[in-house]
Amino acid sequence: MENKNVLSNPADWVELYGDQLLKYTVARVRHREAAEEIVQETFLAGLKAQKNFSGRSSEKTWLFGILKHKIIDHYRKKEKEQQVSTEDPFVEYFDGRGHWKKSLEKWDTNPQKALEQKEFWEVFSRCISNLPVDMEQVFQLKILDKMDSDGICEALQITSANLWVRLHRARFKMRECLEKCWFMKTG
Numbered sequence: 001m002e003n004k005n006v007l008s009n010p011a012d013w014v015e016l017y018g019d020q021l022l023k024y025t026v027a028r029v030r031h032r033e034a035a036e037e038i039v040q041e042t043f044l045a046g047l048k049a050q051k052n053f054s055g056r057s058s059e060k061t062w063l064f065g066i067l068k069h070k071i072i073d074h075y076r077k078k079e080k081e082q083q084v085s086t087e088d089p090f091v092e093y094f095d096g097r098g099h100w101k102k103s104l105e106k107w108d109t110n111p112q113k114a115l116e117q118k119e120f121w122e123v124f125s126r127c128i129s130n131l132p133v134d135m136e137q138v139f140q141l142k143i144l145d146k147m148d149s150d151g152i153c154e155a156l157q158i159t160s161a162n163l164w165v166r167l168h169r170a171r172f173k174m175r176e177c178l179e180k181c182w183f184m185k186t187g
Contacts (some may be wrong), residue, residue, distance in 0.1 A: 004056070005057065007053050014043065020060075021064070022068065028071050028144070029071065030125060031143050042066050042070050042093075075136075126143045127177035135169050138167050139171070142163075142167055
């Protein structure tokens with residue numbers, strides 16, 4: 001006999017899963033109001049898709065799957081709203097021959113120790129929030145969510161080359177921000 005999961009009453013979803021879904025979303029989009037809206041959209045999408053629930057996964061897993069798609073939709077919408085700059089944001093770091101104008105600073109702080117500090121995570125979160133949308137979303141999905149590259153490219157409808165350019169730039173900007181806002185202050 002096959003053991004299938006069943007859906008509970010959708011009216012109970014907020015109480016059963018609301019906090020978990022919201023916490024997960026806030027960690028990914030960094031703005032509570034946007035996260036609340038995404039979770040609401042998730043519940044609404046779940047309500048509309050109840051008939052498609054096959055029972056192969058738990059209700060919680062199913063809702064988190066919907067939520068992940070809603071987060072990706074959020075990033076897509078955010079990217080479309082962002083005005084694209086034709087200027088290369090990295091021009092200021094290189095000379096006419098493509099060499100670094102200044103070398104990157106050596107971090108004097110022990111990175112392992114920094115990770116343990118709450119203040120570091122607050123700075124880290126601010127640095128992510130300050131990234132341009134296209135860089136923020138790939139950094140979030142690849143580095144923090146550990147999503148595979150093919151999935152990111154498909155979700156964001158970008159090429160793998162574009163993904164790696166965005167990711168490289170995001171890492172560079174994150175390093176620059178962390179140097180300025182954390183490592184130089186604590187070192």
